[in-house]
Amino acid sequence: MLRLNSPLITKKEKKYVNKVLKSGWISVDGDYNKSFEKKFGKIIKKKYNLLVQSGTASLHLALKSLNIKKNHKILIPNFTCSANINSVLQCNATPVPIEVENETLGMDFQLVKKAINKYKPKAIQIVHVYGFPAKDILEITAYCKKLKIKVIEDASEALGATFKNKPVGSFGDISVFSMRSEKMIGVGEGAIISTNNKSIYEKIKLLSNRNMPFREKHHSYWKKYICLGEGYNYQMPHTLAAIGFGQLENFNFIKQKKIKIGKMYRKIFKNYNFAQKILPNSKPVFWLNAIYFKKLKTSEVRELGEYLIKNGIEVRSGFYPSCLISKNTKKYKGLSKNLFEKILVLPSNIFLKEKDIKFIKNKMDNFLNYS
Numbered sequence: 457m458l459r460l461n462s463p464l465i466t467k468k469e470k471k472y473v474n475k476v477l478k479s480g481w482i483s484v485d486g487d488y489n490k491s492f493e494k495k496f497g498k499i500i501k502k503k504y505n506l507l508v509q510s511g512t513a514s515l516h517l518a519l520k521s522l523n524i525k526k527n528h529k530i531l532i533p534n535f536t537c538s539a540n541i542n543s544v545l546q547c548n549a550t551p552v553p554i555e556v557e558n559e560t561l562g563m564d565f566q567l568v569k570k571a572i573n574k575y576k577p578k579a580i581q582i583v584h585v586y587g588f589p590a591k592d593i594l595e596i597t598a599y600c601k602k603l604k605i606k607v608i609e610d611a612s613e614a615l616g617a618t619f620k621n622k623p624v625g626s627f628g629d630i631s632v633f634s635m636r637s638e639k640m641i642g643v644g645e646g647a648i649i650s651t652n653n654k655s656i657y658e659k660i661k662l663l664s665n666r667n668m669p670f671r672e673k674h675h676s677y678w679k680k681y682i683c684l685g686e687g688y689n690y691q692m693p694h695t696l697a698a699i700g701f702g703q704l705e706n707f708n709f710i711k712q713k714k715i716k717i718g719k720m721y722r723k724i725f726k727n728y729n730f731a732q733k734i735l736p737n738s739k740p741v742f743w744l745n746a747i748y749f750k751k752l753k754t755s756e757v758r759e760l761g762e763y764l765i766k767n768g769i770e771v772r773s774g775f776y777p778s779c780l781i782s783k784n785t786k787k788y789k790g791l792s793k794n795l796f797e798k799i800l801v802l803p804s805n806i807f808l809k810e811k812d813i814k815f816i817k818n819k820m821d822n823f824l825n826y827s
């Protein structure tokens with residue numbers, strides 16, 4: 457099967473995991489946690505970084521650190537992973553899905569502006585989809601800053617991409633990067649959360665560690681179980697941090713491979729319509745390569761998807777629109793619904809060869825009777 461994505465596991469990751477196992481310290485706050493956090497912070501230019509157990513957990517923590525609660529409104533993209541809406545629902549807050557633009561599939565600034573004036577949200581989650589920086593990121597962050605609305609930048613799918621020479625993840629007040637196995641760095645299940653704001657970081661760290669502030673060695677034994685209220689067990693274990701650290705050391709290789717495959721796709725599939733454009737000032741990492749079959753019927757796209765799977769080619773549809781997850785929007789027929797129904801995401805793993813991409817193209821041409 458040609459996989460959508462597969463993690464890179466080299467001798468390095470095995471060596472680091474073995475070291476952890478030998479040390480007996482498989483819990484949180486290990487040396488590899490600290491080394492990863494420090495090295496990662498330098499790449500994305502954020503001072504405070506914390507490894508946690510999933511992207512969803514990091515979004516939840518980000519919202520909690522901003523005191524988001526019932527009746528607060530949070531803007532989220534309509535076309536994204538369900539983790540965005542779920543993290544808002546976990547806080548009992550109200551998600552407000554915003555439609556995306558049709559060039560990079562990021563949130564549309566004009567619609568964000570309108571929604572801010574109408575809903576007065578407390579925060580916004582911006583997502584860079586499939587490895588492409590959201591083209592309106594600067595306008596959105598500047599507008600939010602003016603109105604003191606906090607920006608959570610979800611760069612889970614785009615680690616390594618840059619916009620105007622700045623790394624994605626450096627734009628938000630808080631940034632999150634999922635590290636589940638198919639991501640740019642994949643440890644199984646995991647994520648990192650980053651910020652330049654010390655008090656936000658301290659709150660995140662406390663909440664991720666059960667809201668128990670006296671757990672470190674130097675505190676008296678009798679203080680260790682004191683808990684200040686609702687908290688979570690969200691920190692990443694040392695074994696996974698060791699895998700992550702190996703991949704971080706190999707990150708340049710992973711990123712260059714991804715870019716090479718993305719460019720190869722665009723050359724080989726030149727008569728197909730990609731869902732996203734490469735814009736000036738933007739350097740995507742092509743986490744996934746998505747074709748948008750705008751003119752086909754939904755049933756035809758689905759038949760094509762099934763045919764590719766039967767031929768050993770793993771595919772995915774577009775995301776299920778956030779507004780269809782929240783209530784009362786069943787009649788919705790906008791862009792994200794079309795993207796959900798008419799996108800086919802193709803194998804994009806770093807082990808693909810040119811002949812594999814040509815094989816995928818041939819299968820697709822055959823099915824569609826393209827000559």
Ligand SMILES: Cc1ncc(COP(=O)(O)O)c(C=O)c1O
Binds near residue numbers: 583
């Ligand atoms: C944009 C985005 N945000 C959040 C998540 C959730 O991350 P996790 O699966 O690590 O909880 C994902 C995907 O997994 C994602 O693609």
